[in-house]
Amino acid sequence: MKTNNSVIDLIDLSEIKMYINGKWQGAQNGEIFSVINPSTGEVVANIPRGGQIETKHAIESAEQAFKTWSKLTANERASYLLKVHDLMYEYKDQLAEIMSLEMGKPFTEAQGEVGFAASYLQWFAEEGRRVYGETIPPSAANKRLMVIKQPIGVVAAITPWNFPLAMMTRKVAPAMASGCTSIVKPAGQSPISALAFGKLLEMAGVPNGVVNIITGSSGPISDEIFANPTVKKISFTGSTEVGKMLVKKSAAQLKRLSLELGGHAPFIVFEDADIEAAASGALASKFRNTGQTCVCANRIYVQRSIIEKFSALFVEKAKALKVGNSIDPSVQVGPLVSYDGLAKVEEHVNDAVSKGARILCGGKRLEGDLSDGLFYEPTILGEVNSDMLITTDETFGPVAPIIAFDTEEEVIELANKTEYGLAAYFYTQNISRSVRVSEALQFGIIGMNDAVPTVAQAPFGGFKESGMGKEGGHQGISEYLEEKYISMGIEAK
Structure with missing residues (x-):
């Protein structure tokens, strides 16, 4: 059963704002859109309609945060993830209520999603400690060969409405654990869950700019994400039709894509x-x-x-x-x-x-x-x-x-x-x-x-037109890492 605690204990539905560089802000143009409760037809909240300006600001904030976040140890990054994990359970009922109100998920089922979403934070907190490199037997006595793995940089996550928390943590958790920083664009039907998650990030003390959450129309936000060279990777969950369009948009800069698309x-x-x-x-x-x-x-x-x-x-x-x-x-x-x-x-x-x-x-x-x-x-x-x-x-x-x-x-x-x-x-x-x-x-x-x-511990992804790349499992963190080969010449004796 629901507790007596209110959603207001977590986020004020009367004044929803975006979360950029650790600050809460509205759209610069003052525009908003409404989230409708599909059970009743009533307005749940009015949400800022951000666009290209806010997206560019978020990318710049993520780029600045990457300089320090990527240099933290895996243990230090894991400690933040585990703090957010614990907060998700502390505010489990409030998060479930938000989901139920904005996209119609049955409350008890929504409680289950909160736990499922939290499991990705815990899994990747641990998996970040297991990002191993390798050494390669050299072909000459005066060489040493090795491979190291480094975070790819600033990444963008475009999440769907049907699992607004779990699909967010399945993308953001491996990004954070690997040392990447993020821009998140939640679906227009369920943005409040994502912003409530932003509140948990703030409460956990996650440094400013590590995760930025932008709400608004998909077109201008997506256009800036794909055009901006600072963004190195995009993870998208949605329809196959839109996924194919994003593949074309990514070609101009050969951005890395993870796509979890339609199914039958x-x-x-x-x-x-x-x-x-x-x-x-x-x-x-x-x-x-x-x-x-x-x-x-x-x-x-x-x-x-x-x-x-x-x-x-x-x-x-x-x-x-x-x-x-x-x-x-x-x-x-x-x-x-x-x-x-x-x-x-x-x-x-x-x-x-x-x-x-x-x-x-x-x-x-x-x-x-x-x-x-x-x-x-x-x-x-x-x-x-x-x-x-x-x-x-x-x-x-x-x-x-x-x-x-x-x-x-x-x-x-x-x-x-x-x-x-x-x-x-x-x-x-x-x-x-x-x-x-x-x-x-x-x-x-x-x-x-x-x-x-x-x-959380198993790979999630499809064949054929259901997408490319994997989320979850040890495979999920690989999507946010670059492999760098180093050949080192030494003095052989």
Whole structure:
């Protein structure tokens, strides 16, 4: 349950400002934009609409801070990360409440995200101590060869609205641990979470300019980030369409990019699976964050011999989910984040039904007491086929299509038939099949009898058009480091 402490104990919603060079400031032009609570349609807060001027100031501040931050020892940098980690737990409920208010994540689930976000701070605090170089056997007696690793410099993080804290710490924590300084551009739907994190940085005594948080329109902020030669690396989480545009923008200066883009995850249930576990896993994967995750189950393939049994159990579990105002700790499914998101869900369901799909549960927007919010019933579709839009386009909502298959070979081909390659899931109790399917699926993350595989200590990233680079694990800090080879001549005796 929520504590009696208020969000105001952390950040004043009546006077939100950007965090640049350790100071809180509005946009120079005085412009603002509103963040709307998708559960109620009410304004949560007005946010400064920063642009090119504020971005340039933030980059200059990060450049200045890099001169000293990069020279701290790994232990010194880790101490700051761990202070912020502890503060995240101290203000766990306030952070969760902010998330629920601004983007509709159910409060209890938002509490879980706070812990998940904090885990990246702890992991990379430790991983920063393990940035090892190497020595290389020389080919001549008068040489010594070595490789050292150094922070790349000023980096920019462009974060999404659906995991406003976890996606921020997954980028900022390795940057800080490696000795880099950052500019963060949070999504317009959920900037308050990022600014609240900035407040924790301030409370932890993180030096000015190490992390700068800018809010506003993506265009002018992104343009300055990509045009400014001081920024050496950009990490972006968002759509594949935007990711491709950023690749083109980065080419002018050959900036290093990490891209975590769209997904269209298959969820495969074989006839030898534990059906109870598979149905519970599908529920957790599909309806977490109201289906608004890039790794959630988008295509549920069930072997024909068990499809009726699985569907009945899955529908029973989906009908039991509580939908409502995200701030209610008992709610399990909240609203969609925007009208566009809701319209896309309706489009996918209508298209599927028009082509022969059967609604097993849900299938409509919620009205009555929830009519002011962007709510859609948890929906399961049966008799789905590959001609339907929902089998090729990422829905990003609480709709689960069930598709029958007959053989292992058939479902592998169906699962891989997509330009995306972020995450895939399958349930089986056959060890040989587990190995075959894990190796055959063309996705960067595989959940084998596991619907929630993401952890701080493992790499996160996709194949094909789902992005490039990895976040998390020891691989995540490598994205912020340059390897420098040193050949040293000595006097040989």
